[in-house]
Amino acid sequence: MTHYGMMIDVSTCAGCDACVMACKYQNATPHGMYWCKVIKGEYGTYPNSGQTVLPIGCQHCTNAPCVRACPTGASHYDENGNVQVDYDKCIGCRMCMGACPYGAREFNWGSMDENPYYEGFEQTPYEQMRASEHPRGVVEKCVMCNGRTAQGKEPACVQTCITKSRVFGDLDDPDSEICKQIAEKGAHPLMEELGTRPSVYYVGLQ
Amino acid sequence: MAKTDIAGTAPRRPFSKTMLAVFAAITAVGVGCWVWQLMSGLQVTGLSDTNNWGSYMIFFMFFVGLSAGGLIVASSAHVFNIEPFKKVALPAVICSTVCICLAAAFVLVDLGGIQNIWRLFTGPNFASPLIWDVCVISLYLIINILDIVWIVKGDERKVNVLSRFALPTAIAVHSVTAWIFGLQIARTWNTAIMAPIFVASACDSGLALLILALVWLERRNIFRTGEKLFKSLSGLLAVFIAVDAFFIGCELLTMGYPGGSEAEALKVMAFGATAPFFWFEVVFGLVVPFVILVFAKNREKRGLVILASALVVLGVFCKRVWLMLTAFIAPYAEHVPTMMTDYLSYDAMTFGSVAPFYTPTLPELGITVGVLALGVLVFMVLCNVLLGKASADPAPAVAQKSEG
Numbered sequence: 001m002t003h004y005g006m007m008i009d010v011s012t013c014a015g016c017d018a019c020v021m022a023c024k025y026q027n028a029t030p031h032g033m034y035w036c037k038v039i040k041g042e043y044g045t046y047p048n049s050g051q052t053v054l055p056i057g058c059q060h061c062t063n064a065p066c067v068r069a070c071p072t073g074a075s076h077y078d079e080n081g082n083v084q085v086d087y088d089k090c091i092g093c094r095m096c097m098g099a100c101p102y103g104a105r106e107f108n109w110g111s112m113d114e115n116p117y118y119e120g121f122e123q124t125p126y127e128q129m130r131a132s133e134h135p136r137g138v139v140e141k142c143v144m145c146n147g148r149t150a151q152g153k154e155p156a157c158v159q160t161c162i163t164k165s166r167v168f169g170d171l172d173d174p175d176s177e178i179c180k181q182i183a184e185k186g187a188h189p190l191m192e193e194l195g196t197r198p199s200v201y202y203v204g205l206q
Numbered sequence: 207m208a209k210t211d212i213a214g215t216a217p218r219r220p221f222s223k224t225m226l227a228v229f230a231a232i233t234a235v236g237v238g239c240w241v242w243q244l245m246s247g248l249q250v251t252g253l254s255d256t257n258n259w260g261s262y263m264i265f266f267m268f269f270v271g272l273s274a275g276g277l278i279v280a281s282s283a284h285v286f287n288i289e290p291f292k293k294v295a296l297p298a299v300i301c302s303t304v305c306i307c308l309a310a311a312f313v314l315v316d317l318g319g320i321q322n323i324w325r326l327f328t329g330p331n332f333a334s335p336l337i338w339d340v341c342v343i344s345l346y347l348i349i350n351i352l353d354i355v356w357i358v359k360g361d362e363r364k365v366n367v368l369s370r371f372a373l374p375t376a377i378a379v380h381s382v383t384a385w386i387f388g389l390q391i392a393r394t395w396n397t398a399i400m401a402p403i404f405v406a407s408a409c410d411s412g413l414a415l416l417i418l419a420l421v422w423l424e425r426r427n428i429f430r431t432g433e434k435l436f437k438s439l440s441g442l443l444a445v446f447i448a449v450d451a452f453f454i455g456c457e458l459l460t461m462g463y464p465g466g467s468e469a470e471a472l473k474v475m476a477f478g479a480t481a482p483f484f485w486f487e488v489v490f491g492l493v494v495p496f497v498i499l500v501f502a503k504n505r506e507k508r509g510l511v512i513l514a515s516a517l518v519v520l521g522v523f524c525k526r527v528w529l530m531l532t533a534f535i536a537p538y539a540e541h542v543p544t545m546m547t548d549y550l551s552y553d554a555m556t557f558g559s560v561a562p563f564y565t566p567t568l569p570e571l572g573i574t575v576g577v578l579a580l581g582v583l584v585f586m587v588l589c590n591v592l593l594g595k596a597s598a599d600p601a602p603a604v605a606q607k608s609e610g
Binding site for chain 2: 065068069070071072073074088089090091092093094095097098099100101103105106107108109110111114115135136137138194196
């Protein structure tokens with residue numbers, strides 16, 4: 001079995017948001033919707049202060065609260081051990097949004113043709129082409145770029161990362177680069193104590 | 207028409223066509239708003255990804271509670287053979303049926319993909335508390351309707367048997383609603399006492415609503431409850447309020463005592479954004495009505511009983527508001543890295559600042575008011591039709607006279 005996962009080294013993340021933009025371009029997500037986010041924070045008081053970054057999206061839990069909560073089975077595990085949403089089955093009850101501890105899920109409140117990227121302008125041809133991928137009234141989230149991985153490519157955020165802070169691979173293969181790095185750097189998932197068993201690991205969190 | 211001797215000397219005044227028309231008109235406006243929402247999507251509401259459930263789900267919780275409370279009183283009368291309470295069984299079950307239909311309606315208007323709703327039946331995920339709720343609410347509705355039919359027919363034996371199923375189902379229906387929230391590890395809702403709290407608040411708000419409905423029906427001489435029964439219902443309400451307050455107190459102490467991250471959520475409730483709702487509930491929803499009703503003398507004064515009942519209903523509504531919204535303002539209290547909470551809980555400590563997270567919009571309020579008006583409309587029609595028939599039944603008339 002393959003089990004796709006990701007390791008993010010926050011200590012080398014520059015907070016450039018390139019992954020956020022790569023994700024938007026790859027998945028053509030609607031205006032205001034971000035499957036991949038980089039949360040910025042600050043700590044301390046001057047002069048003992050600094051900035052923090054936290055790249056975050058769906059953690060693709062293997063004991064996912066959202067999959068349990070979904071009444072119709074729209075949220076489900078795919079063959080790669082990742083969590084996916086079947087929009088045809090989604091009734092838009094938003095139960096999964098309440099269930100997710102990571103705030104990874106976003107709802108399509110309106111439709112794409114009413115909310116173009118550039119306010120006051122028509123949709124771009126690219127938006128028009130891909131609007132049908134984001135139906136109104138369903139919950140969306142990171143899909144671990146399942147279209148790209150099926151072609152043997154890495155997810156867009158991993159490919160684009162300028163500091164190589166993201167590592168993608170098969171968690172079930174002990175010889176994979178990601179498994180080696182997780183062991184070597186001592187990476188852990190976020191909020192491990194909840195028992196959600198995420199497929200995304202972090203190292204270097206402050 | 208019904209016999210007026212039941213209602214005392216004054217003639218029975220059923221709800222007039224004008225009243226029905228007014229509420230039908232409000233309902234129509236609500237339906238209009240709903241059609242607009244269906245056409246434009248849920249973007250017409252004040253909901254957002256940060257605060258993804260709002261007034262619809264608050265009213266859903268509220269009405270499941272109101273409904274369960276009514277049926278608990280009605281079925282207890284038969285299960286425990288409390289003779290005087292049996293008299294109000296019919297108005298109680300009518301009240302409860304209307305409320306559960308409203309609860310279901312509030313879920314339906316909250317759905318973003320209502321066109322896919324058949325998926326609930328073709329591919330249900332039985333691990334989801336929402337599916338449990340669909341099952342138990344359906345069962346509950348069937349029991350309610352059978353109850354009405356058999357009470358109206360006067361089939362005492364069937365009502366007795368049915369009540370033995372109705373009581374546990376009424377408790378289950380509100381427990382399952384509590385679990386929709388209480389089983390989510392991500393939120394401050396995640397506590398084992400959620401179901402007991404919901405059942406306790408169902409009992410007090412449901413009984414309080416029943417008392418208000420009975421007062422209204424008595425004023426219009428549609429149904430006469432009698433002083434003695436009002437007094438004992440008020441006494442029961444005082445007990446229910448005390449139980450509710452006890453459970454809430456247990457939960458608040460457990461949240462606040464360790465002084466850790468759960469205490470942060472308590473701070474938002476006590477001093478922050480949802481504080482107005484929290485303190486209204488504690489002071490006017492629990493303390494004041496309890497202090498009024500705990501004295502036997504006050505329970506004889508109709509005005510005070512009405513005031514206390516209205517405060518309990520409003521108080522429990524406020525509780526639904528703070529319960530729902532605090533969880534979105536102070537999310538993931540326990541475990542999240544601090545930078546994530548910073549990002550998600552801006553302004554949470556400004557007193558009464560629910561607005562930055564969620565303000566219901568006009569169409570949203572239109573739909574809400576429309577559904578409420580539909581409920582009042584159906585209640586009036588059912589009372590006009592059913593309570594007329596029941597009053598004609600000689601059996602309760604005898605009970606009525608013997609009571610004086």
